[in-house]
Amino acid sequence: MRPNRPKISDVARVAGVSTATVSRVLSNPDLVSSDTREAVQEAIRTTGYRLNLAARNLRHQRTGSIVALVPNLANPFFSEILSGIAAVLGEAGYNLLVADTCRTSAQALIDYAEPGRADGLIALDGRLPAEELKGKVPVVVACEWIPGLAAPRVKIDNRAAAGLAIDHLVALGHRRIGHVSGPRGNVLTEARIAGTQDALAAQGLLLAPADLHIGDFSLGSGREAAVTWLAQPAATRPTAMFFASDPMACGFIGEVQRHGLKVPEDVSVVGFDDIELVAHMSPPLTTIRQPRHDIGRLAAERLLARLKGETAMDDTVLPVDLVVRGSTAAPRQPA
Template identity: 40%
Template sequence: MSKDAGRPAATPTVNDVASEAGVSFATAARALGDYGYVSAKAKAKVEAAAVALGYRRNDVARALASGSTRTVGLVVGDIENPYFAAASRGVAAVLEPAGYTLLLANSDEDPERERQAVDVFSTRVDALVLSPARSFDKHRTRDVGKPLVLLDRTVRGLDVDSVGVDNAAAAATAVEHLVGLGHRRIGVIASPSDISSTADRLRGFRAALRRAGIAPDPALEAATRDHAGDPEDAALALLDRPADERPTAVFTTENVVTGGTLRAVRRLGLTIPADLSIVAFDDTDWLPLMEPPITVVRQPVVDLGRRAAELLLERLDGTSGPGRRTVLPTELVVRGSCASPRTR
């Protein structure tokens, strides 16, 4: 019996493939690694030899040699938030066909957890997509040393590509809808305003009130204390009042806040839209199923993720220059949650 019997066959190498194909090592390496110039005839020979020998590419070695891992890091605030789940699908839909693997990290809207994720990713991935937990922290302006695209939110002083919507204009559209129905006591329930998208929505909300001749009333504005706060508590603080003191309509700034607001409405025994009209920012699968269905400002969330990934691929392909801001359109979807205020 041969002394080699029973031993597994040696793993085929690039040298083995080159020998089998009758080409140089350099040609085989370029064909197998998909870089540099290789004639179509030589590439076909190399690919046939690789199949015949059972060659499998060593991606770890390839990454070490090329400096590229073919991975992209995505850091989001809360993966349980339907917005981030949909946006992540959009990012993956563009990156995966381009040969990149998406690695996901959840910051829980905690700047320290976000910083740790970015630090880890910056040494292991080719590029980053980030939805920052805070938009106005100066320490976030540092260069991570990799192509970076901001999703949904921007960071003051950070000149990188970003993708989002015109949050101020979209919020104003919601207010104008309520004003058109005759509402004057219009409240807002918001997440913390240290995120740029929320700050812009609040700015648009107040500007629309002023254009309608309504002075913004701080007593009709409620927000969660921090990102770990319960939005139901914020909604109760605004709505658990005598009828003549609470708003006749409210605007909620994102879908987690909308959920907390609807729980508060049920807890207080209020009826939509007889007691309270609601317009929500962001659509979800369940909002059309409510009774009545909820009027929303809808964002093209999957498309936002796709566009963020497209910008990233352009940077990875060598596109240079200052940061680019991409703004996609929103849509007011009118359903049954709004009506004219009843006489009190």
């Protein structure tokens, strides 16, 4: 079946017209008289012709594809953003190309930004090299951002989000609050640490260096934070912990419970992201909800707008919510 796949010239021959006319029927039927049009459509049917998109795209100097660069495809946080991106691109007739930045060489990632490869790029990873991305395909950055790269960003207000978490804990009566962050250097990490410090300072409190644990967003690093926390004397360790991701909060809770302590009685826990499962744990997790699907949708829409000529480079900042569930309560002994 592969060799004798009909092409536009086969249709033209069968219909007794030129290839130009067939092409017009395909992309601009109004330009063709109805008699001719019907003859061509009949020929399309009898030959079983299907348009070769690659050829059309080459002619149009576009690829019809948008590439999304994702730090870790296996991470549900990113996959839901991807789902929002896919929804918008699919409707607009674009292909969605996906690459996993943690499993792809730096050069291969940059090659995705070549025209001829994709028409535009959505970066969910802030560690991409800004310089190498210049002069290539239009870029929109989502969630994270790339310092030094002029590109629209779709994100949440991470400092404000951290503030929501801290204010909630302080309102419950907590005075000694710890923070488990993402990896150092990540833009989200820094924004959430800064937000935590600011919110504490606004309440006259301090993030003690010992109470800042550098994690990596993973379950395992949450468990490690629990080990450190458990090793401290019960009287002087933080009564509440704010995590820069839900999986870290889950890892922490699991380890603390395994040691016979209770959440929120012995320690209050706030996560970040509101991934689906955390509402169903025991206790259900208090967390910051990010509109992941919308982040993806908006990033895709901004990119499509750029491809249509929009030049605005302003950021889109989406609101976050604090979702209060069972993992937070007043501390046992208020300071």
